[in-house]
Amino acid sequence: MKTKLYPTLLIITIILIISSCTTYSPLPYDYKTSNSIDGIYLNDPCINPFGDYKLWQFIHNKSSLDKDSLRVSLIQIGETxxxxxxxxxxxxxxxxILKVKIKEDSCYYTRRKFYVIPILPILFVFSNSQKRFVIGEKSLxxxxxxxxxxxxxxxxNGDKFSDSWEYKKSR
Structure with a gap:
C-alpha cells in the first residue's frame, strides 16, 4: 500500500516545487529612472498600506531592534x-549579505523561499515567498x-497575495 502512495506524493511535490509565486504588480513609471541601489534608506516606511514593517525586518526577519533613528545601508557587491x-x-x-538576482527591469529579486511541511504521508502545507527591491530616484x-x-x-486550500512598502532614501 505504501509503495502506491510514493508516486502520487512525488508528483504533487514536483508540481508544488515548480509552481511560481504570485506575480508582481507592474512597475510605476518613475521607478525605472535609476538602477543604482547603493544608498542609505530610512528604516520606517513612508508609504505603508499593508502595515508598518521596518525595512530591516524584511532583510533580517528575526530582528527585534526598534528605534526611530535607525537607517539601512544597501550596497551592491558584484552581480549576485x-x-x-x-x-x-x-x-x-x-x-x-543578501543573495539577489538583477533582472533587465533594474530590479533586485531575492531567491524564492519554498517550504513544505509534511504532517502525514498524504497531508502537507507549503509556503512560497519572494521579495523585489525596486529603485526609485529618492526611494526604494x-x-x-x-x-x-x-x-x-x-x-x-491556497492563498496568494502581493504587498509593497516604500522607504525614503536619506543619502
Missing amino acids: ELQAKLLDGDKIVAEK LLERTVNSGGAVIIMA
Missing part, C-alpha cells in the same frame, strides 16, 4: 549580492509576494 547594514548614526548595529520600493496552501492528495 547586496550588503545590508543597520546603522544607528554612524555605528553599524547589524550586517547581512519593496514588494513581497507569497502563495501558500495545503494539500491532501489534491490541493485543498
Whole structure:
C-alpha cells in the first residue's frame, strides 16, 4: 500500500516545487529612472498600506531592534549580492549579505523561499515567498509576494497575495 502512495506524493511535490509565486504588480513609471541601489534608506516606511514593517525586518526577519533613528545601508557587491547594514548614526548595529538576482527591469529579486511541511504521508502545507527591491530616484520600493496552501492528495486550500512598502532614501 505504501509503495502506491510514493508516486502520487512525488508528483504533487514536483508540481508544488515548480509552481511560481504570485506575480508582481507592474512597475510605476518613475521607478525605472535609476538602477543604482547603493544608498542609505530610512528604516520606517513612508508609504505603508499593508502595515508598518521596518525595512530591516524584511532583510533580517528575526530582528527585534526598534528605534526611530535607525537607517539601512544597501550596497551592491558584484552581480549576485547586496550588503545590508543597520546603522544607528554612524555605528553599524547589524550586517547581512543578501543573495539577489538583477533582472533587465533594474530590479533586485531575492531567491524564492519554498517550504513544505509534511504532517502525514498524504497531508502537507507549503509556503512560497519572494521579495523585489525596486529603485526609485529618492526611494526604494519593496514588494513581497507569497502563495501558500495545503494539500491532501489534491490541493485543498491556497492563498496568494502581493504587498509593497516604500522607504525614503536619506543619502
